[in-house]
Each structure stands twice: as structure tokens, then as C-alpha cells.
Amino acid sequence: MELLIGPRTYSTWSLRGWLVMKATGADFAVRDARYDTPEAKAALLAVSPSGFVPALTVDGELIWDTLAIAEWAAEHYPQAGLWPADPVARALARSVTAEMHSGFSALRTFCGMGPDHPIFGDARAETPSDPALDRDLARIVALLRQMRNRFGDDGPWLFGARSIADIFYTPVAARIRHYQIDLSGHGDDGVAQTYVEALLAHPDFRQWEMEAAQL
Template structure:
């Protein structure tokens, strides 16, 4: 049987690659990683959001080729319904899909103001006013989930698709020392101490610094 392959972009900079990889790990699908070279023109277009159709991450599995993080999530959920990628309860599952879709399609100002960079930590960072409503909305989402389902993950005692989708945001908040509530800060620490998140961060930190500066939203 052919090994599943996951095509990825920069581990340090690409939040979408991180999301796709986390989803595969939550599902329990072993994948062979295919990293696109940072100097590859198509990869740079993806990082700069210049590509008309962002095709990274891409999961290739048993004849299927799946791109877009939510498509990957749904595909994996079909394959591994017992992996707990979504909550078992119908209402909670709908909530999980809704907040995952919201982070997937929104928060452009946050993406622009606080691009993912796992190699750095800022003690203080100026956040322009346009990003503040995005930050407030994310805190609201997290508070609603953590209050409703008891934490420490957004939907209870184990990570779901929603945690994979919000993990890059939590890392952004840590990178840029974004002032957030105690509850949100605790959730950021949960994400940062997640064993598979630590694995990704370790690999991101040894990634060659071939992308010097990116004026992007990702």
C-alpha cells in the first residue's frame, strides 16, 4: 500500500501547513512529508498569497488528492470516525465545525499584523488597531468553548479539528506577546506544550532562514 504523502510549505512561516499536519496527527494517519523548497517559485507564491489557488498543504492518500485544510479535516474524519476529530455530540460537533470555518475564512487583519514566525519571541510588539477586533473575537470564541466544554482543549479533554485550526493563532499570540485574558493565555500554553506542537516547533527552528522577509498574510 502506498504511503500517504503530505506536501508542506515552510514549517516556520506557514500556518496552513501546520494545520494540515496537526490534522493528520490527530487522525493518526502516518504521512511522508514532502517539503517544497523555500526558493521554489510556486512555494513563494503560496507564502505571499499570490497564488490564485493555494494547494499546500496537500494530502495524497490511496489515490485521493486533498488540499485545503478543512477538506483535509473532513476527509480524515470520514476515514477515521473514531479518532475524535470532531466531538461526538451533534450540537458540539456543529459548534466545532462553525468555529473552525470561521478561522479558516476570516481574521485577515490578524494574519497581516501578526504573521506566524516560530523562531522569535517579542517581549513587546505594537499591534495596529485593525487587528484588535480579530483578537477580541478569537478570545470570545475560546472563552465560549472553554466555558461550555470544560477545557483544557476547546471541546473538552482532547484536541479536535478546532484546536488544529487555532493552534497557529495561539502561537502568534505567544510570539508577539499579545495581551489576552488569563483563560486565553492558559489555552495558548496548552497549545504550546502539546507534544506534537513541540515536535513541529523544534523542526521549524532548524529550518534554513531562506525567507528573509515576507510582507504577507498567512
């Protein structure tokens, strides 16, 4: 198995794919790709026709898009418990994951990432301000608080054991840290901030950041 990923300092979807694969406990190889020049993008397109990372190759088949990789991993490594066992918790975990996968466009726009905004690592940026960003942040705080308060008794994660939902929100936590966003200004009573810190302290995320720092 080989996971194609983008630059570790800023490729948020690559981090999600990599964290999912790490959570399976399976052995997998990593292949680095870039897309910051026309030449690099052309080379990426030659191996990942969507033009995006991450992409996972398994037995000669390419699985592209992070959510497809996550679902494939959950199916093939059931012992890893990548989705909650309880059907209600699982449906809600899929909902918060899908909301991240297809939404929060203001967060992506105003808290961007790229070669000039390496959101993984020690760099910090000025806090942006925009009504649309405020709406995204209020929604993120509300959903994190809702799930933590309902399912979070057994540990620091959203649904008990760490799941794909937690993995999908890890780059969100990194954007919040990089852009020095004070969640208390967006409806947080400390629950969401504590959760953000738990995501950033996870050993797999720390490993990703250490590898990013060595590049």
C-alpha cells in the same frame, strides 16, 4: 499517503494539516515545498495546482485546502474523534473552525508570518497595534472563553477531547506568542491565555517546533 507542506518555521496552514494527520494516528509521509521564489512557486504549482500548501495525496488523489484535509481525515479515522461526538458541540466546533479558516484577516495582516517572521520557534516580534487587529483579538478571546467555559470541564481543550477546532487555533496561539500579545488587554480573564499555553505545550506542536529548529 503523502502530505505536502511548506516551511516549518512559518507555514501556518501546513502546521494545521500536519497536526490533523498526526491526530489520526496514521502513517503518512511528508514532502517539503517552498514558495518564496518564482522557481519554488512554479515547482509547487506543478504538484499542487492551487499553488498552496498543505495538500494531501491519497491513492493518487490530491486533497487540497486544510479544511478539506481535516474533513477527509475525520471521515476516514472516526476512532480519532477529530470532531466532537455531541451534535451541538460538533456544530459549534465547525463554526469556530470555519471562522478561523475564512476570517481574522487583520490578525493575518498585522501579525504576519513568513521567512522574516518565523512564528514557530524562539523569535519574538514587537506587538503591533491597529483597531482592526483589536477587533479580531477581542473576538478570538470571546469565542475561546465562551467554548472553554461551556465545554471545557473535561480537560484543556475547547470541546472536551482535542478536536480540529483546537488544531486550527494552534497557529493563532503561536502568533499571539510571537507578537507578545497580552490577551488581558482584549477581554481575557486568563481563560484564553491558559488555553493558548495548552495549545503551545501539546507534544505534536512541540515536535513541529523541534523539527523547525533543526532545519
